Structures are given as structure tokens and as C-alpha cells.
Amino acid sequence: MRIMHVVLTPRHSGAEMLAATLAEVHMTAQVGVAGVMGINPCELAFRPVWSKLEEKGVWCASPARLLGRLGRLRYIRATLRDFRPDVIVAHSVIPAAYARVAIKLTASAIPVVTVMHAATNDDYAGGLLRLSERILKRDAAAVVTVTETAANNYRLRCGAPRRLLTIPNGTELDRFAFDEHARDRLRAEFKIDDDVTVVLQVGRLSPVKNQAASVLALKDMLRTGQSAELWLAGLTEDPSYSDALKRLVEQHHLAGKVRFLGSRPDVAALLSAADVYVMPSEREAHSVAMIEALASGVPIVASTIPVFEFATRFAGVVTVDPASHRDYAASIIELLTKAKIRHQRDLSAYSIARVAERYAALFGDVTSREGVA
Structure with a gap:
């Protein structure tokens, strides 16, 4: 055929x-x-x-x-x-x-x-x-x-x-399994110390992906004394939104704390390097990115949209309304206080x-x- x-x-x-x-x-x-x-x-x-x-x-x-x-x-x-x-x-x-x-x-x-x-x-x-x-x-x-x-x-x-x-x-579940060597290599490449929390969001830069909520959540995390960075990986679908995100970063004095990584072929390594994965999307279909994150075992904070309900059956996944960036930040911090661990999840159905x-x-x-x- x-x-x-x-x-x-x-x-x-x-x-x-x-x-x-x-x-x-x-x-x-x-x-x-x-x-x-x-x-x-x-x-x-x-x-x-x-x-x-x-x-x-x-x-x-x-x-x-x-x-x-x-x-x-x-x-x-x-x-x-x-x-x-x-x-x-x-x-x-x-x-x-x-x-x-x-x-x-x-x-x-x-x-x-x-x-x-x-x-x-x-x-x-x-x-x-x-x-x-x-x-x-x-x-x-x-x-x-x-x-x-x-x-x-x-x-x-x-x-x-x-x-x-x-x-x-x-997705290819084995490809996205946690890789400690990839974690060490990428964090060394980005000069990230072990005590710095890496918050990762993967998705095209677009209002529907709601990266602005993650920027505001990072601001609140830093105010509580957290040592953290936000990595935004994804192609620029909406240049005006990308520009607005960069202005938001500047407005809240987050330069050096938010990395715009662009389109990346090494999402599996990024997931290994991250300590928490966030997905504050306003809309999604059956997200491949969510399945990849689940496969990596990384703790996940996602929005409370119906298509993410399937993910809440797995360990280390919480949902929150990202409209409240304080609640969003608090959910990330709460996950991290339970230790930066990787979760074992049975994803054979995916x-x-x-x-x-x-x-x-x-x-x-x-x-x-x-x-x-």
C-alpha cells in the first residue's frame, strides 16, 4: 500500500x-x-x-x-x-x-x-x-x-x-521518557543551576496557547522567593502576540527569567530538563504535546478545559484556571513542594x-x- x-x-x-x-x-x-x-x-x-x-x-x-x-x-x-x-x-x-x-x-x-x-x-x-x-x-x-x-x-x-x-x-512514548543525561547536558548548555526551577511550556506563540498567563505566574513565583525560569518553546504563529509577550516580560522586569526558544527539534530533551510543565491553553484538541509531557513523567499544571480531563487521571497532574495567575503560580509551587520527582504513568493507550x-x-x-x- x-x-x-x-x-x-x-x-x-x-x-x-x-x-x-x-x-x-x-x-x-x-x-x-x-x-x-x-x-x-x-x-x-x-x-x-x-x-x-x-x-x-x-x-x-x-x-x-x-x-x-x-x-x-x-x-x-x-x-x-x-x-x-x-x-x-x-x-x-x-x-x-x-x-x-x-x-x-x-x-x-x-x-x-x-x-x-x-x-x-x-x-x-x-x-x-x-x-x-x-x-x-x-x-x-x-x-x-x-x-x-x-x-x-x-x-x-x-x-x-x-x-x-x-x-x-x-506519540512515541519511549522517545519522551525521562533522560537524566539529556537533562544535565541541556541545563549545562543553558547554564542553569540545580536549584533553579525550570518551568516549560511548549506550543506555538498564539493567544490560544496563553503564554501570557505563564509569564504572569512566573512573576508571582519569583515574588514568593522561588528561583525559577520560564522556557517558552514553539514557533511564532502570531508575531503581534509574540511582541506583546516580550513587552509583558519587560514590563514586569523578567528579562533573563524568560527564554523564548523558538521552534525546537529537541522537545524530549527540554521535557527532561524541566521541573514542571505548564499548559494554560484556552483551547486544544487531543493534544500531542500533553501526551509527550505525560510520557516524560514531569509534573504538569494545565488549564481546566474539558480536553485535559483525561490527563488528571495520572499522577502529578493538576488543573487550574489560569485566569488567576496567582492561583496558577500557587499550583506550580504546590507541585514542586512535593519534590522534583518523575512520575510513572501507564500511557499504553496513547x-x-x-x-x-x-x-x-x-x-x-x-x-x-x-x-x-
């Missing part, structure tokens, strides 16, 4: 990392030949991931420059012609629309599986997107959501597709191997239904 994953921009973000990981796992398990196509150019910080995929035999392609709508369609058609997939997996709404239009233009019978990733769990809340999906939904062999809430919202917005199922996200098996079964089913060899 030849499996082509289509993403909008190859970058360090949940949908793109899931596509890359599934492609690698399916190649390694000899489920089939896997490829990943970006509609936009690959971001510089993501190129090490791209190179690793290619070393594993994954077929990778993205244009050298940004393309217009017609250019995107031509590029997708040419790439599909070169790769000759048996199934296309389109991650998120824009790749899903482009992939299905490209297939219609070539009068091809290649099945398209759409995977929904929006943090709102309501991918088609917008009127134009909803209209396009109602037109194109019959061209999707299946629609996959990462939460049941997203599945219910899809039915509400767009009606019933040919097939709708929920497959929660997963193993990427298990997730990949479910996707492989779906691909086999849709290709057999469409009569693809």
Missing part, C-alpha cells in the same frame, strides 16, 4: 508531527510505502525531521516557494502523479479541500481520508469552510476526528459523511504504535472499498 500524508506546512505542530510519525511507523512496520507532502515550503526548523524521514525511506516533498491556489493544485497533482498513492491522508481542513479538488480534477478514484485537528474541536465553524465541506464531503472516503466532541460538531455542521470515526492522538494500527486498518478498509489493489 502506498500512503501519502498531505499537510499544509511541514513544521513543529501537532498535525504535522502526527503525519510524520505515522509515516515513519508505517514504513518501519512495513505497512506500506509512506510519503509526506507539504502544500507550503518546509520550515527551516522542521528540516531535521524531514531529513530523518527520508533516511527511513519516507518520500518527502514540498514546494520551494509559496504558491497560489492554482499553483497548489498543480503541485499536488504533479506530486500525486509521481508518488502514485493508494490512499491520501489529508491533515486539517485546507489540505483536505485541496486534496479532494485535485483528485476530482484528475478524475481519479484514490480514496481521501480527512483528519481533523483544530484546537476548537469545531473545524467547520466558519461559514465558507462549512459550505466547501458540504460540497466536498462525499469525496472523502472517511473523516477522522481526534475527539468525540469534534465528531459531534462535524455532524452538526456538515451532516453525516460516508464514514466518521474518532482516533485519539498518540502509544503511536496503537494509533498507527488503527489508521492502517482504516486505510486497508477504504482502499478495499474503493477497489484499490
Whole structure:
């Protein structure tokens, strides 16, 4: 079986990392030949991931420059012609629309599986997107959501597709297990003493990720006499928000206490180096970043949004409303007073191997239904 994953921009973000990981796992398990196509150019910080995929035999392609709508369609058609997939997996709404239009233009019978990733769990809340999906939904062999809430919202917005199922996200659990050597190496690189608490947040710089709450919580932690730093790792999705965060840091005299790390390929090492992980998000889907943090065993403070309820079943996880930065800071301090320990958590349900098996079964089913060899 030849499996082509289509993403909008190859970058360090949940949908793109899931596509890359599934492609690698399916190649390694000899489920089939896997490829990943970006509609936009690959971001510089993501190129090490791209190179690793290619070393594993994954077929990778993205244009050298940004393309217009017609250019995107031509590029997708040419790439599909070169790769000759048996199934296309389109991650998120824009790749899903482009992939299905490209297939219609070539009068091809290649099945398209759409995977929904929006943090709102309501991918088609917008009127134009909803209209396009109602037109194109019959061209999707299946629609996959990462939460049941997203599945219910899809039915509400767009009606019933040919097939709708929920497959929660997963990750490479062993990759994110605590590594003491990585911890020592990274803290030495950043010149962090053992008595300094490292608070880590991973996620694109965007209001929905709410990094501002973490900055204010750090201010309150320092006022109580804590020795701490905040590390913010993630690509800049919203430059104006990034600028506002830096102004907030300056306003509260936190220069030297907040590090903007940008997009990082070494999230596993960052998690090992951290003493507490925070996720004050206003919205999330089934967060891959949360699963990675759980796998590392690090203590976690997250917002009280429904999608994080699953995480509270595990040791060392608390939720708090980050709107009160004092309560948020107090929750972090309370976790740390119980000692900087790593927690053992059974995350087998979120193993990427298990997730990949479910996707492989779906691909086999849709290709057999469409009569693809």
C-alpha cells in the first residue's frame, strides 16, 4: 500500500508531527510505502525531521516557494502523479479541500481520508469552510476526528459523511521518557543551576496557547522567593502576540527569567530538563504535546478545559484556571513542594504504535472499498 500524508506546512505542530510519525511507523512496520507532502515550503526548523524521514525511506516533498491556489493544485497533482498513492491522508481542513479538488480534477478514484485537528474541536465553524465541506464531503472516503466532541460538531455542521470515526492522538512514548543525561547536558548548555526551577511550556506563540498567563505566574513565583525560569518553546504563529509577550516580560522586569526558544527539534530533551510543565491553553484538541509531557513523567499544571480531563487521571497532574495567575503560580509551587520527582504513568493507550494500527486498518478498509489493489 502506498500512503501519502498531505499537510499544509511541514513544521513543529501537532498535525504535522502526527503525519510524520505515522509515516515513519508505517514504513518501519512495513505497512506500506509512506510519503509526506507539504502544500507550503518546509520550515527551516522542521528540516531535521524531514531529513530523518527520508533516511527511513519516507518520500518527502514540498514546494520551494509559496504558491497560489492554482499553483497548489498543480503541485499536488504533479506530486500525486509521481508518488502514485493508494490512499491520501489529508491533515486539517485546507489540505483536505485541496486534496479532494485535485483528485476530482484528475478524475481519479484514490480514496481521501480527512483528519481533523483544530484546537476548537469545531473545524467547520466558519461559514465558507462549512459550505466547501458540504460540497466536498462525499469525496472523502472517511473523516477522522481526534475527539468525540469534534465528531459531534462535524455532524452538526456538515451532516453525516460516508464514514466518521474518532482516533485519539498518540506519540512515541519511549522517545519522551525521562533522560537524566539529556537533562544535565541541556541545563549545562543553558547554564542553569540545580536549584533553579525550570518551568516549560511548549506550543506555538498564539493567544490560544496563553503564554501570557505563564509569564504572569512566573512573576508571582519569583515574588514568593522561588528561583525559577520560564522556557517558552514553539514557533511564532502570531508575531503581534509574540511582541506583546516580550513587552509583558519587560514590563514586569523578567528579562533573563524568560527564554523564548523558538521552534525546537529537541522537545524530549527540554521535557527532561524541566521541573514542571505548564499548559494554560484556552483551547486544544487531543493534544500531542500533553501526551509527550505525560510520557516524560514531569509534573504538569494545565488549564481546566474539558480536553485535559483525561490527563488528571495520572499522577502529578493538576488543573487550574489560569485566569488567576496567582492561583496558577500557587499550583506550580504546590507541585514542586512535593519534590522534583518523575512520575510513572501507564500511557499504553496513547502509544503511536496503537494509533498507527488503527489508521492502517482504516486505510486497508477504504482502499478495499474503493477497489484499490
